[in-house]
Amino acid sequence: MISLRTTARGTLALALALLVTLLVGKAAAGSKQPPNTIVFPVLGPTVYIDDFGQPRPGGPHQGIDILAPKRALALAAEPGKVKFWTHSAGAGCMLYLYGASGTNYYYIHLNNDLTNGNDNRGKCVAGTAYARGLKTGAKVSAGQVVGYVGDSGDANGIHPHLHFELHPNGGHAVDPYQSLQTGQHLLFAAPRGTPVTLELRGTVVSTTTDGLRLKVGPVAAFPLGQRQPKLGRKLLIEVPTSATIQTVKKWGAPGTPAALVDAQPGQPVDLWTTAAPATMKAERGDDMALNASLVSLLVR
Numbered sequence: 001m002i003s004l005r006t007t008a009r010g011t012l013a014l015a016l017a018l019l020v021t022l023l024v025g026k027a028a029a030g031s032k033q034p035p036n037t038i039v040f041p042v043l044g045p046t047v048y049i050d051d052f053g054q055p056r057p058g059g060p061h062q063g064i065d066i067l068a069p070k071r072a073l074a075l076a077a078e079p080g081k082v083k084f085w086t087h088s089a090g091a092g093c094m095l096y097l098y099g100a101s102g103t104n105y106y107y108i109h110l111n112n113d114l115t116n117g118n119d120n121r122g123k124c125v126a127g128t129a130y131a132r133g134l135k136t137g138a139k140v141s142a143g144q145v146v147g148y149v150g151d152s153g154d155a156n157g158i159h160p161h162l163h164f165e166l167h168p169n170g171g172h173a174v175d176p177y178q179s180l181q182t183g184q185h186l187l188f189a190a191p192r193g194t195p196v197t198l199e200l201r202g203t204v205v206s207t208t209t210d211g212l213r214l215k216v217g218p219v220a221a222f223p224l225g226q227r228q229p230k231l232g233r234k235l236l237i238e239v240p241t242s243a244t245i246q247t248v249k250k251w252g253a254p255g256t257p258a259a260l261v262d263a264q265p266g267q268p269v270d271l272w273t274t275a276a277p278a279t280m281k282a283e284r285g286d287d288m289a290l291n292a293s294l295v296s297l298l299v300r
């Protein structure tokens with residue numbers, strides 16, 4: 001009796017072990033999950049809620065509507081290949097991103113206007129809906145500009161937004177909310193290697209021997225012409241000994257030479273970075289990835 005029970009238990013344990021092996025093996029073999037962190041698919045200020053699955057005229061909502069200013073830059077969530085899709089009355093100007101991870105992303109309602117009004121005179125072409133110079137079938141890097149936010153298709157006349165869908169392993173749509181919540185918001189978007197200078201306005205948080213941590217408000221990227229009114233993030237910028245540090249009585253006024261130790265927490269600061277080739281680290285604003293060339297501390 002005892003030996004029988006033991007055998008039965010042994011069989012059960014073996015079956016369980018086999019099942020676990022199968023499941024883990026399947027997950028590993030498939031392993032086409034979205035990346036842990038995607039690039040947030042819009043540059044600049046956005047508003048969105050978790051409206052995935054909400055009832056809509058055509059059925060449950062298959063994505064999340066990310067409200068953004070008209071022609072805000074739509075960015076590649078991960079590296080991959082793009083395909084333009086211009087034949088859907090509902091989606092309007094649409095772009096598929098076939099991500100390297102196996103996840104597909106849908107970018108829907110891209111811009112179809114030629115003016116700042118809602119003229120609908122633009123076609124679903126590069127320069128209007130899709131990034132200037134981008135071609136269907138092109139490979140893109142993570143964070144690359146792929147299109148412009150708009151109101152094409154059945155979003156016509158309502159607030160410009162990006163309807164963003166996430167299709168793991170090329171399958172059905174899943175809720176992208178968590179991916180968006182943990183997405184990396186970029187400071188700017190530029191082709192790798194392009195020389196870029198940033199102007200960061202904000203307040204001093206703290207200093208190290210060779211770095212300045214600041215809470216950033218407005219960001220401007222030159223010569224890209226990209227501006228974000230309020231980043232709302234803390235960044236740690238390297239301040240090399242070659243950087244000019246000064247105090248000013250008002251922005252743009254002649255400065256008085258100063259040192260990094262003069263920077264006080266809460267003090268308004270205007271920081272220009274050294275022109276440097278665009279990298280993913282710089283676009284994300286990773287710690288010490290950007291170098292200061294001019295630091296102006298406001299004294300009242």
Ligand SMILES: [Zn+2]
Pocket residue numbers: 061063064065163164
């Ligand atoms: Zn939508």
